[in-house]
Amino acid sequence: MSDVVSTDDLVAWIRAFRDAVQQHRDELTALDSAIGDADHGSNMARGLDAVVAKLETSPASAAELFKTVGMTLVSSVGGASGPLYGTFFLRMGPALADTDGADAAALGAALRAGVDGVVARGKAEPGDKTMIDALGPAVAAWDDAVAAGADVEAASAAAAEAAAKGRDATEPLVARKGRASYLGERSAGHIDPGAASSALLLETLRDSLAARG
Amino acid sequence: MSDVVSTDDLVAWIRAFRDAVQQHRDELTALDSAIGDADHGSNMARGLDAVVAKLETSPASAAELFKTVGMTLVSSVGGASGPLYGTFFLRMGPALADTDGADAAALGAALRAGVDGVVARGKAEPGDKTMIDALGPAVAAWDDAVAAGADVEAASAAAAEAAAKGRDATEPLVARKGRASYLGERSAGHIDPGAASSALLLETLRDSLAARG
Amino acid sequence: MKKFVNNPDNVLAEALRGIHAAHPDLRIDTENRVILRGEPTPAGKVALVSGGGSGHEPMHGGFVGRGMLDAAAAGEVFTSPTPDQVLAATQAVDSGAGVLHIVKNYTGDVLNFEMAAELAAAEGVRVESVVVADDVAVTDSTWTAGRRGTGTTVILEKIVGALAEEGADLDAVAALARRVSEAGRSMGVALTSCTVPAVGHPTFELPDDEMEVGVGIHGEPGRSRVKVATAHEIAKMMVDPIVHDFGDPVGSAIVLLSGLGGTPLIEQYLLYGEIAPLLAEAGIDVQRVLVGDYITSLDMAGASLTVVKADDEMLRLWDAPVVTPGLRWGA
Amino acid sequence: MKKFVNNPDNVLAEALRGIHAAHPDLRIDTENRVILRGEPTPAGKVALVSGGGSGHEPMHGGFVGRGMLDAAAAGEVFTSPTPDQVLAATQAVDSGAGVLHIVKNYTGDVLNFEMAAELAAAEGVRVESVVVADDVAVTDSTWTAGRRGTGTTVILEKIVGALAEEGADLDAVAALARRVSEAGRSMGVALTSCTVPAVGHPTFELPDDEMEVGVGIHGEPGRSRVKVATAHEIAKMMVDPIVHDFGDPVGSAIVLLSGLGGTPLIEQYLLYGEIAPLLAEAGIDVQRVLVGDYITSLDMAGASLTVVKADDEMLRLWDAPVVTPGLRWGA
């Protein structure tokens, strides 16, 4: 157990994220069937399979890792989630450029850069019923935990919990961004698929860090 | 009760045939669904409705009646049954041209002329699984009854019974004519819809003659 | 039943209203349910008349126009038109040069066109008829009604229409029509039944994992029922019997893959992607090809494949200009 | 699921094979899943690139050809293409005169085309974009993703393609594209859901007696669910919101009634027979009309109506020659 997250740790996270998405593929698609076009599960699965294939050759740094992940998602997913998740990772990379093994604060800053990127691309605000409703609370919780002296395990646990709560909180919302917004009032009563995949992103980060043993 | 069939009696028959077809419309269509294109009920119903509308003005003679019935069926039914039933009635008319009130022999001869017309048009042979398999036995039974001294009531009862038996006997046959022939062996096991409507034709003749009281 | 209809017994008349509104360049004889070109037949031009039951759109009304049909008689759904309708169409388009009747080989179509031809002849119109019977799913024999007429009809109407447009006489037009008719073979498969509006439920029940092989275009069941197969296997089920039936090497061909009404274009293309290599393997040299809904069976999910062995004259006439709702090029 | 497929995850690649086989005059960039004209863009001609998720055929690949698009990038089923694909299309067709991106207003399409445009600009290609957002079923607001882009896209691609063919420069082409885009309104209804091949079952459940009003083209549920209505009532549900949204009198218009993939032409005509008089009543003077499958949603049964207010220039360009698999006339 270490408070410094290595590139290998981050690779393990991305692999774990792929596995979780594959496992929840049908669930994500079912959520997207209710208020979208029934492809979020296959979109994310296709993209992350491509990412994991690229990771056959180990990246030299966290910055390189996230560049690869981001570019691969952008070029293999399509849809709304491709550019958004792609941007997320493309922005995380540079934020970790100078660190060799990220501590809780550095990783938190990188996650925030990623989220800011998603907001810049997608223009979603909190409460619009998008992945931002899971990602935003997650980075806020991470920052709070770090400010309270938490290590990466604790920070990631707080973030994962906040993401899951954010995901659940999308259920009653009326969507204002993305495909679900076309449904108007009918979008209420369903969890947002992107928020659900984002919750998996944070949960797999927590679990893969905890599993380092 | 009379052994001479008047034009009014024949009009009553045609009306009764219309009513029976309307009543059995879905049944005829169900038969046609199994081995055809699901329109025999609506075809016959459409045609006979048009016929009955034409009979608002009473025909002056049996010959005129059957000409009207035949022409109307030809011009309003379409499909295989339009020209075939149309021809049936168009051929019956001239056979009754000189009679004023037909007796059993004359009506039998007219029916046979009608059936011959159907065979000439459609080229079906006995056992091809068509209306001929009901009509053929019906006129044969009629002739036999007349030869044995039957009146029109008895002759029509014998013909109706033979038609019904002929209809039922189409069930095991493999169709060689009409749309059902496309199914090959799969046409076996279903009653032919045209044979079913022909059985109604003879049954309504029997019943309307009997009902003259 | 889920359809865009008002009264299920009034589908044809109402669809004709829409055809009229959508194609102001066509004329509709509402009483006789005949679709005609906007302009009368030029003097000396042989006229082409076809027709059949409705529910196969764009066939035949959608093939009325320059370079193809002069008129089409529209029967009720899946019911051939009556002799009166065909006679009205025939008389309306005869310029004196005679009329070719293009008939698909169904007992109803054959009988009604036959009576119409007799009536037209009595009125002094010269009529020749060609009967298309191209469906290899049906075993042919002189003792049966013979094969159904399907996709070859569309290709024939295009090619022969072009010859008529060039001013050929009735004998030449009829001779070419028979040549094209004999050069065509078709085979269809269905993934679902169709629903006749006046009936309101599917013509046959088909379990979720089964399909019908060798179907026609009237919702009649096919020759056999098999488990749903891959597009590749289905392509073989369509190509093999056609190739087998041709027997002799085919060489140049015009090919039509038609959706049956409920199958979207992306699936038709995917299926054609499997068919094309099989045709090539069988030595069929596809010179021209159409993929899309050209001869349909209401809302049936399925497709039919037609291969017409085509000589140079047929290819030249195929390429000639055509201006109809369903086929258009060169003008 | 009953479809002509082999592997449900490989639908796009296999459909492209069929498109290639059926349209030898088009080029397919298999790696990037881009459909291109057979000939390179003539020097000086502005190129038009569109694209989007697959499952809407013939849109967009079927509109590649003379007088319309230069290239179309095909995403996975219902998934917008990636920036790489759009970039590849853009670079392949730029003759130096610049490229117009025609984008339907979906978050995914907008973001991916945006990134592609940035990348293309970095490579020195001048790109202008037009975003079509014509679906009146969606309440518009600066706070939401705005309206979906549907049928106006087809009409725009035709009209603007004709202007580009005439040699207009990128600014003029983009200006007209925006004008057409703003002149269009659409409204769709669905009688059934569609089935995404990779999912294998219908996207939503719809009881036998209900329909969805205000649907898009991705199988997303509509704005409301109502009891199945007559064609006449459905026509009103489509026409009224469009007329209401225009507000001002429309005058001359180009109209598209597109089937959504599972609805046969006879029903589309019947529905159009109900729509035409309603448009006339509302003072919409239909100058040109298309009825058929032009922008589909896999095998969904349903239809969408598009009305584009058209001035004389638009009508002139509409009538100009076009040679694509999906639209062809004048050549």
Ligand SMILES: Nc1ncnc2c1ncn2[C@@H]1O[C@H](COP(=O)(O)OP(=O)(O)O)[C@@H](O)[C@H]1O
């Ligand atoms: N503008 C946006 N900002 C942030 N997230 C968005 C935005 N639009 C859509 N999303 C997210 O994308 C998810 C949908 O992704 P996906 O289904 O893969 O793409 P598409 O909507 O193109 O089919 C939504 O659930 C939502 O979380």
Ligand SMILES: Nc1ncnc2c1ncn2[C@@H]1O[C@H](COP(=O)(O)OP(=O)(O)O)[C@@H](O)[C@H]1O
């Ligand atoms: N060649 C024929 N001779 C006699 N009857 C025939 C012939 N062909 C078909 N029929 C009869 O017509 C009936 C079908 O009529 P109908 O369904 O109304 O016409 P279609 O087959 O054109 O749809 C068959 O059941 C059969 O009895």
Ligand SMILES: [Mg+2]
């Ligand atoms: Mg989606």
Ligand SMILES: [Mg+2]
């Ligand atoms: Mg029938």
Ligand SMILES: [Mg+2]
């Ligand atoms: Mg019929």
Ligand SMILES: [Mg+2]
């Ligand atoms: Mg999508």
